[in-house]
Amino acid sequence: MTKYDQVYGYEKDGAEIYRRSFATIRAEADLTGLPDGVGRVAVRMIHACGMVDLVEDLAYSPGVAESAREALRAGAPVLCDVRMVASGITRSRLPAGNEVLCALADPAVPGLADRLGTTRSAAALELWRDRLDGAVVAVGNAPTALFRLLEMVRDGAARPAAVIGVPVGFVGAAESKDALAANPYGLEYLVVRGRRGGSAMAAAAVNALASERE
């Protein structure tokens, strides 16, 4: 035993850390009223951010969890706004070896952003066009990407099976999520209203949807 074990006595068993975390979340978060599939997503999102009151800001379409799960089981790709989201998705949880794509680093993107007069995050969605149909979209960072997705669908682009829309921040984040929640295109969605969100939360939501195991 090292000196540090004696002084701090902290938990080192990863499985036990997870078990206790999830038990704490289920004890402290008010999950009543959430459909089972959404409840499991909420638990994992709370696990990623440590805020049990996140549930108060959740909004979703009733079919979002089932639609995302079905799409993933059928092999749909997961389209992510930033690499941080893509990196956080646990590949072994994905049911069909699903592709996880983020186009942000594509060499074409800076030029596209200049030409379109927008951020790189939004411009990168141009490279999603032939993968959008039935995909699971996860936006954890960039409000402009979420707005752009809505514009593309409005203008006739193929529709994804589900959109996890949890961009974080102070400029456009709340508004982009409100727009997704009010979308008239029949998009299945899950959002955290307001400023809270982030890449870790988006990845956690996909991880929850990807596998039944906690």
Ligand SMILES: C/C1=C2N=C(/C=C3N=C(/C(C)=C4\N[C@@](C)([C@@H]5N=C1[C@](C)(CCC(=O)O)[C@H]5CC(=O)O)[C@@](C)(CC(=O)O)[C@@H]4CCC(=O)O)[C@@](C)(CC(=O)O)[C@@H]\3CCC(=O)O)C(C)(C)[C@@H]/2CCC(=O)O
């Ligand atoms: C305005 C932007 C915001 N970024 C935030 C927070 C974080 N961003 C990180 C990193 C490393 C990246 N952010 C970019 C996506 C970059 N961030 C923006 C943009 C300027 C515009 C996005 C938008 O408004 O829709 C965006 C650049 C762009 O042209 O699209 C990133 C691409 C910048 C870069 O490094 O090139 C990069 C993404 C890298 C990747 O994963 O692929 C942070 C880690 C920055 C930090 O704290 O150091 C952090 C991560 C937060 C998270 O959980 O994802 C905000 C706060 C979201 C902000 C948008 C809203 C606002 O209110 O300002």
